[in-house]
Amino acid sequence: MARAPAGSPQELFAYRYGAAPAAPEPPAGGDTLAYLAGRRSCRSYLDRPVDPALVETLAAAAFCAPSKSDLQQRDIVILRAPALRGEIDALFPDDPWIAAAPAFLVFCGNNRRQRQLHEWRGRAFVNDHLDAFFNAAVDAAILLATFVIAAERAGLGCCPISALRNHGGRVSDLLGLPDHVFPVAGLTLGWPAEEGEISLRLPLGVTLHEDRFDEAGLRQAVEAYDARRAESQPYAKQRDTADYGTAAPYTWSEDKARQYAKPQRADFGAFIRAKGFRLD
């Protein structure tokens, strides 16, 4: 498997995307670009605790992220009690590295406070539709991403865990999440035990558009990405070989198509509705 190359942001971008973006020299903020160009999720941690005070500081940094209309509809639950942590870890028997992570946080969307403001101020909440859920989910995702950046820049490793939502009701019960508060993702956190690998990305020509959304050449670009990725970052394991057999090469698009060929979280809408959201 190819190792992550060391190098300038331009070299790292070229590795990730197959071609570097236009600017030959990083503008101001080059250290941020260099960090982002080389960042990666971490699923292997040293047996070393993360100081709770550091986690609180990282949370303080993350909550500085933008928030839709300053509504601040996102919260973090830090798992501290070993018994509770054990219950959450037990939800992931196939991913023992989650239980081995020194710290685990749950990022939640919270539309409850907004509704409480309406009660306290005697104003009807008349926007009880999909947007109420969506805004809180987006805020929580931005918070998560910002926490990841703060943590990685502090030298920690982390990995978001959306698999938490496979157990929305159980997580909600364990954490005492009330109506209109829902888990968006967990996050494992610890000091990295290995350097890890930079994950290749779709070429910028696929995901970056000018003026108008453009899918010209999409399939060829994805196939080229498949080939580049299979060459330098082959998957260690193929999904659902009993149903789909063994593919050679086993590509990113095949992996993603297999992933969503199986029902996943089909009960999530019912869970969110049971939390009191109307999703129309």
Ligand SMILES: Cc1cc2nc3c(=O)[nH]c(=O)nc-3n(C[C@H](O)[C@H](O)[C@H](O)COP(=O)(O)O)c2cc1C
């Ligand atoms: C919202 C979100 C949910 C994720 N959920 C999981 C998860 O449940 N399990 C996991 O191993 N990785 C999870 N990841 C990590 C992704 O697999 C990872 O970001 C992706 O493979 C790209 O790798 P990189 O972060 O190293 O660039 C999640 C990432 C995000 C942003």
